[in-house]
Amino acid sequence: xxxDFVAADRWTGEPQHxxxxxxxxxxxxxHADATDIRYAVNGKPVWIALPNMAWIEQKKSNGKVITDxxxxxxxxxxxxxxxxxxxxxxREIYTMSVAEVLEQVAxxxxxxxxxxxxxxxxxINDDAHPAELDFKLPGExxxxxxxx
Numbered sequence: 001x002x003x004d005f006v007a008a009d010r011w012t013g014e015p016q017h018x019x020x021x022x023x024x025x026x027x028x029x030x031h032a033d034a035t036d037i038r039y040a041v042n043g044k045p046v047w048i049a050l051p052n053m054a055w056i057e058q059k060k061s062n063g064k065v066i067t068d069x070x071x072x073x074x075x076x077x078x079x080x081x082x083x084x085x086x087x088x089x090x091r092e093i094y095t096m097s098v099a100e101v102l103e104q105v106a107x108x109x110x111x112x113x114x115x116x117x118x119x120x121x122x123x124i125n126d127d128a129h130p131a132e133l134d135f136k137l138p139g140e141x142x143x144x145x146x147x148x
Contacts, residue, residue: 001112002076003119010086016041018079020072020121027052034095037075041083047093048075054101066105069118074104 003020019040026032026049034049055066066074078096081087087094096104112118 001108001119002073002080003121005076005080007080007083010084016083018046018076018083020076021045023068023072023121035071036093037072039076039079041079045092046079048079049093049095050075050101051096051098054096054098054105057098058102058105061102066101067115067118069121070105070108070115072121073108073112073118074101077104077108 002018004018006015006017008014009016021038021040024036024038026034026036029036032049033052035052037048037050039046039048050071058064058066075096078100079094082094108118109115
């Protein structure tokens with residue numbers, strides 16, 4: 001879905017390869033009442049800020065929760081639309097409104113059908129070997145992280 005996709009820039013027509021990189025609660029990192037979803041767009045970091053109030057409004061409106069996977073997909077869908085619509089391309093951070101988050105969440109759920117059908121994150125290449133990963137797996141005696 002939207003964890004790894006290509007969108008064409010509206011103004012240049014150039015492909016923009018977007019890859020989900022992480023989700024961070026922005027309360028700790030930038031003292032914002034938001035959850036930041038990080039993407040790499042052609043290798044450059046782009047953050048999509050989702051206001052935490054959207055989680056509350058979602059629960060109030062239909063009794064369902066926004067999962068981490070769903071938040072990442074909604075942010076990715078928003079990013080794709082932003083690129084394709086030429087919305088101030090080149091920014092490092094985009095801030096979504098509560099209404100935009102709820103709209104994107106509804107659209108992603110309509111596409112996916114159910115939260116169990118959303119891709120789990122992070123996506124790890126099946127061909128990757130633990131020594132290539134930058135963290136220690138249980139039972140692994142040595143990793144790249146040990147050398148840093």
